[in-house]
Amino acid sequence: MREISFQKALDEAVAEEMRRDPRIIVMATDFTGDPVKEFGPARVRFTPISEAVLTGMGLGAAGCGFRPIVNWRMVTFSFVAMDQIVNQASKIRYMFGGQADFPVTYRCTTGGGIGLAAQHSQSPYSMWMHLAGLKIILPSTPADAKGLLKSAIRDNNPVVSFECSRLATVTGPVPDGDHLVPIGVAEVKRAGTDVTIVGLAYYVQEALAVAEELVREGISIEVVDPRTLVPMDADTVRASVRKTGRVVIVDEAPATCSAASEISALLVEDPDTFRVLKAPVRRVCAVPVPVPYSPPLERAALPNRDDIKTAVYAVLKDSLRPV
Amino acid sequence: MALDKAQLAQMLRTMILIREFDELAIQLRVAGKIYGAVHPYVGQEAVAVGVCSNFKVSDRVTSTHRGHGHCIAKGADIRRMMAELFGRVDGYCKGKGGSMHIADFAVGMLGANGIVGGGLPIACGAALAAQLEGKGDVTVCFFGDGAAAEGEFHEALNIASVWKLPIVFVCENNQYAANNAVAVQHPRVDIAAHAGAYQIPGVVADGNDVLEVYAAAGDAVARARRGEGPSLLEGKTYRWHFHAMRATPPPETRPSDEIASWKARDPIARLEQHALGAGALSAAEMSAIRERVKADLDDAVAFAEASPFPDPKDLLVDMFAE
Structure with a gap:
């Protein structure tokens, strides 16, 4: 299978969908490559830096039969459009009684670790999860990035695509042809028996690396990637934890009211999962601080492999029953 | 563009319906039959009706928290509107x-907005969609003087101008944003003056004169249909009632002489005088319109309650x- 970068996979997803459906239009301040050449200036719109109006235009055009893709570029710019996201996009279908669909995709990069400092290193997906009206995808591999973004573009609802900055240049195998990954389906990225690590985005890769290292210590790790945050595939995550009895949840957002917190609650609220837990749930998240610029400080703020290992050892040590 | 008898009768009927719908909504809210907040459109009827009388069904509007008038003027069914106020299926x-x-x-009314x-x-x-469809449809965006102080207003005018979107921005300047007078919020009380910064036409109309609004909006809509881009139309008007009520109407805080001066320019009375003077409608015909509106509203309430x-x-x- 050919190997391409995460970024290339995302670009392919958009181009393939635009070829498939002439109602798709894209709006952004800039684009990778030259999509105007193939799709023309009517469908590829270079925009003013006006996140609020672009976010609302996506809704308006979607409600009138088009399928817009609005690229905020970085999630942090989307905060300028909070009214349109929070008050409009997440509620518009429901509050109008379902009389129209709003097939709009909002894209943005997310996450830290590349020296962009406090504002441009955030991972605020749990803010959007809280709204109960947006679907949210958060892929960790080039194949998932392509397949999920294509599904998002075909979805008849507002979908937010969080695209991890640290993964942009990561390469991986991507199937040829019309590769789709369904929204709302988690994937076990590595099977194991002792501890489940639920990772998000970049931290799926880190969890897999830790799992490989811990083989030498005789510890068998299962790595689960939710891939979609709304709707969350709680069944797959619970099934893994029911098998291993121990779970570490890793993400680079701070733990307070985070996706990691939500996953933790979905596990312990489920009687069948709670009953077989051998140790308390552990979260490995960012320190609750604006992400600092200087590399040693940034490294200290974000989770790393040692933090993940420490948590794995802790859930093994905390266990009511030995391994 | 002289209006014929049927058009004048339709305009008058719609304006009276809007007024009576919202007067009734106030009563129903006081009576506890409906819930939440009511933002009456009473006094501003000439703006919605003057603008929407230029429309086809395939044209679209967006509205505001004070949206009943826009819904009715765009052709929404008052029975289903009333049922919504009653919280019914x-x-x-x-x-x-x-x-x-x-x-x-279905009638191009893309929603009130809180x-x-x-x-x-x-x-x-919606205007971008119309531009891409290329059928000559137009979008009208209703908003108030208060919205002109929001960033979204400036982002919208800017991109609409740059992209020549087929849209008419209609500012209903009712002199107050919530309870703050327009002069307190804006260095210039003419919202239409913002048009200059975005290189689009900016027109001030007497928002209590439905015929003037109709003509001004007609020019702007025609310009948009021709693909020449957006316009900003400001209708100077006044809301007769409070900004919003919950269980009971709040006390009036505006000067009584100001209220009286605007009520003396009642947009419905002015249209009636025009129609009478032009010999287009008789007093009996106008009386029949009022009776018909009352019957329609009774029917709407009965529909909602059932x-x-x-x-x-x-x-x-x-x-x-799905």
């Missing part, structure tokens, strides 16, 4: 939206499309 939003979220996509300025970006998206409340088991219906 036959309401436009099946009781999920209420007064501030009435929409009727957020000041919130409809401006959505309207630009409609069931939503079943709580349907709480999650309409969350996501």
Whole structure:
């Protein structure tokens, strides 16, 4: 299978969908490559830096039969459009009684670790999860990035695509042809028996690396990637934890009211999962601080492999029953 | 563009219907028959009717928290509007939206909006859709003087001008944003003056003169249909009642002579005088219009009261499309 970068996979997803459906239009301040050449200036719109109006235009055009893709570029710019996201996009279908669909995709990069400092290193997906009206995808591999973004573009609802900055240049195998990954389906990225690590985005890769290292210590790790945050595939995550009895949840957002917190609650609220837990749930998240610029400080703020290992050892040590 | 008798009668009927619908909504809210907030449009009827009288069904509007008038002027069914205020399943939003979220996509009414300025970006998206469709349809975005202080207003005018979107921005300057007078919020009280910065036409009309609004909006709509881009039309008007009420109407805080001077320019009375003077409508015909409006509103209330409340088991219906 050919190997391409995460970024290339995302670009392919958009181009393939635009070829498939002439109602798709894209709006952004800039684009990778030259999509105007193939799709023309009517469908590829270079925009003013006006996140609020672009976010609302996506809704308006979607409600009138088009399928817009609005690229905020970085999630942090989307905060300028909070009214349109929070008050409009997440509620518009429901509050109008379902009389129209709003097939709009909002894209943005997310996450830290590349020296962009406090504002441009955030991972605020749990803010959007809280709204109960947006679907949210958060892929960790080039194949998932392509397949999920294509599904998002075909979805008849507002979908937010969080695209991890640290993964942009990561390469991986991507199937040829019309590769789709369904929204709302988690994937076990590595099977194991002792501890489940639920990772998000970049931290799926880190969890897999830790799992490989811990083989030498005789510890068998299962790595689960939710891939979609709304709707969350709680069944797959619970099934893994029911098998291993121990779970570490890793993400680079701070733990307070985070996706990691939500996953933790979905596990312990489920009687069948709670009953077989051998140790308390552990979260490995960012320190609750604006992400600092200087590399040693940034490294200290974000989770790393040692933090993940420490948590794995802790859930093994905390266990009511030995391994 | 002289209006014929049927057009004048239609305009008058719609203006009276809007006024009586909202006067009734106030009574129903006081009586506890409807819930939440009521933002009466009374006094501003000439703006919605003057603008929407230029429309085809395929043209679209976005509205505001004070949206009943826009809904009626765009052709929404008052029975389903009333059922929505009553929170019933036959309401436009099946009781999920209420007064501030009435929409009727089938007639191009893309929704009232509880957020000041919130409809401006959505309207630009509808206008982009119309531009891409290329059928000459136009979008009108209604908003108030208060929204002109929001960032979304400026983003919307800017991109609409740059992209020559087929949209008419209609500012209903009713002199108050919530309870703050327009001069307190803006260095210039002419909102239309903002048009200059975006290189689009900016026109001030007497928002209490439906014929003047109709003509001014007609020019702007025609310009948009020709593909020449957006316009900003400001209608100077006045709301006769409070900004919003919950269980009871709040006390009046505006000067009584100011209120009286605007009521002396009642847009409905002015249209009636015009129609009488032009010999287009007789007093008897106008009386018949009022009786018909009353009967229609009685029918709407009966329809709403007969409609069931939503079943709580349907709480999650309409969350996501298939």
